[in-house]
Amino acid sequence: MKIAKVILGIVFLITALVLVPFGWIFFRFVEIWFKIIPIFFEVGLIAFGIFLILKRKEPLSKKSQTLLILFLSLLVLTPALLDLKIRADRKALQLRAQAFLKRPIPKLLIPNSEGEVGGYYVDTNAGIANGVFGYSRVLIERYATKGRIRWSAAIQGEFACTGDNCLNANISDEVTTNEEVRLYSAESHAILAKEWRMGFWQWVEDTIEMKRSIPEIEEEDFHPAATNEVSTAQKN
Numbered sequence: 001m002k003i004a005k006v007i008l009g010i011v012f013l014i015t016a017l018v019l020v021p022f023g024w025i026f027f028r029f030v031e032i033w034f035k036i037i038p039i040f041f042e043v044g045l046i047a048f049g050i051f052l053i054l055k056r057k058e059p060l061s062k063k064s065q066t067l068l069i070l071f072l073s074l075l076v077l078t079p080a081l082l083d084l085k086i087r088a089d090r091k092a093l094q095l096r097a098q099a100f101l102k103r104p105i106p107k108l109l110i111p112n113s114e115g116e117v118g119g120y121y122v123d124t125n126a127g128i129a130n131g132v133f134g135y136s137r138v139l140i141e142r143y144a145t146k147g148r149i150r151w152s153a154a155i156q157g158e159f160a161c162t163g164d165n166c167l168n169a170n171i172s173d174e175v176t177t178n179e180e181v182r183l184y185s186a187e188s189h190a191i192l193a194k195e196w197r198m199g200f201w202q203w204v205e206d207t208i209e210m211k212r213s214i215p216e217i218e219e220e221d222f223h224p225a226a227t228n229e230v231s232t233a234q235k236n
Helices: 002-018 020-029 032-054 062-102 128-133 136-146 153-158 179-208 215-222 228-235
Strands: none
Touching (some): 062 179
């Protein structure tokens, strides 16, 4: 029994050490209310690890056994519950994105016969929304379809504007201050802002589930975007 306590105590201490980077990331990036959870488990693992090693020669009291069982149960259940919560939040955001795409684009944002929106030329070959919102609508369409955000340095350049006003700065005030346009732009901004935040929780979900294959990474590895140099070479 003494050896078992020592081994279990060492396992607790090693686990606490392994979880330090994960806990630090949580402490840095998540909301204030959530910061206490990784701290609780880190402190609990260290405390129980030291306790078991120091008390290896003594039998555990019923109170200690109960606390240990309760702690271990929380340690196992919390990641599972968190995973379910993340999946539910991702689904809710996906439904919100789908609902947004069903909304008609405000008429003021549709190019006129000269291809202009509020005095600003829009490249219709890139799509109506692209010329006005950058890649905002494209990214919302992707999330509405896949429920995941591409989250890596390889595609940072495609990130759309998520500021309070995501309309092109060259578009006239008559368009940007229009109430319908403002509400449409605000919803686009809100969805994208949630997508970026959801990117972190998507990483947490993938980590909890120990996914070896990340769809976004495979997409970038096997379907790279063609560069200008490659396109030119192919033409020649």
